[in-house]
Amino acid sequence: MPFLGKDWRSPGWSWTKTEHGWKRIIIYGHDVDRIHREIELACDDKENVFVEDICEVASVKRRKDLNNHNTKSQFVFRDKWIYVQKGSTKERHGYCTLGEALNRLDFSSAIHDLRRFNYVAKLFQLIARSQLTSLSGAAQKNYFNILEKIVQKVVEEHYNPRLVKELLQDLSTTLHSLTLHAGRCVLVGNVNVWLCRLDDILKWQRQLNHLHIPKQMCSGLLLSDLPLSTQNQILCKLSDACDIINLGQATPTLRILSESRTLWKRLCHFHFSDKQHSSRNLVLTKSDSVDWKLLYFTLQKRYPVKEQYGDTLHFCKHCSILFWKDRQLALLFKDCGHPCTANDPDGCLVPVSPQHFIELFRF
Structure with a gap:
């Protein structure tokens, strides 16, 4: 009859008595079926009072093997937020x-x-x-x-x-x-x-x-059918220079609009106006002969451009919690996305850029 040790020397291990003393049972993958057969016989005879413990050991072994060998397995967490706290305190360790x-x-x-x-x-x-x-x-x-x-x-x-x-x-x-x-x-x-x-x-x-994007047959209104002012407004909404250049290669009209000095001037002021040294250059360059497109790529080599995302992670300064903010739940149920105890939860939220996300975990 197996002996399940619960003391500090053998927590949760299975033991069996032999002529030379107690020997620990090591369960391998090919022994799982044999253990199951023994458990079924024990259940039928109702003589083994440790059946539930053996079942628990076998199930834990199977789950452990699954987590170790299945590379596609992932942990599933219900909460979509996490504490970000540097150092240890009396309330929270680690x-x-x-x-x-x-x-x-x-x-x-x-x-x-x-x-x-x-x-x-x-x-x-x-x-x-x-x-x-x-x-x-x-x-x-x-x-x-x-x-x-x-x-x-x-x-x-x-x-x-x-x-x-x-x-x-x-x-x-x-x-x-x-x-x-x-x-x-x-x-x-x-x-x-x-x-x-x-x-x-x-x-x-x-x-x-080798990705091939098929051309979709569209019988409705095309981008080239829009008025020039509307096409120009679409280009002005883009913040990525590569997107503007690629869109300018679609039609001859968009190519002319993508080379507009006003467009590249706005792009330079959007990305580099807050930089201390670059803003000085932008203020001084008021001449009409400035090549704003060339100036943009010159400043891009020295300064990082601003990043724009549709949705980002948010950090609560009051709770020190990093989380995704679900806009639909926020509108319907007034849920800020994490268990916040502040009087004004929205006033404590700070959007986290990818670079800021990396810096949060540099200790």
Whole structure:
């Protein structure tokens, strides 16, 4: 009859008595069926009072094997928020890590929202550049699982392939540097696992490079059918220079509008007017002979451009909680997205950019 030790020497282990004393039972994968048969016989005879404990051990073993060997498994959390607190206090011990934030926050479903897709892709690009080695094994597994879903969404819906191509290129460069030069000392897991991930990245890059966006036959109103003033307003709403250049290649009319000096002047003031040194140059350049397009790309080499996203993560300064703000729930039920105790929850919220997200977990 098995002995289940509950003392400090054998917490939860199964033991059996032999001629030489008590021996611990080690359950392997091929022994699970045999244990189940023994449990069924014991249930029929109703002689083994430890049947429930043995069932619990077998089920825990199966769950552990599933989590260890199934690379697609992910942790599911009901709460879509997480505490971000540096250091330890009497009320809360430890601190939140970047890997824990990737596992707890709902990035897997956020990529299906067009307002959050660019935010998650940009965040993953920053992690690929500098923070990949700081992730735990579970966080790295979750990172590549979400990355695979990002590539699949681009292949199926043809949404923003340029950003994902840049993400894969930065990730490939980082992994080549770490696996070929640094070695396994800075990576969690076997080097062969990372080489397989490099093969997956190359496969994803080939899929995006051979991506063909079919032309959709539309019998309604086209962009070129709109008035020139409306087309010009559409161009003025774009904040990405690459999007303006690509849109200018669609029709000859849009090409003329995309080269407008007024358009590039607004773009320069939007991105670089708050920079201390660049604002001085923008004020001094009041002459009509200034090439604003050339000035934009000159300033872009020295200063980062502003980032715009449809939806971002929010940080509550009162509660120190990082979370996704669901706008529909906020409008219907006046729910701010996390258990806030402030009198004015909306006044304590701060939008978190991808770079700010990385800085929150630098200790």
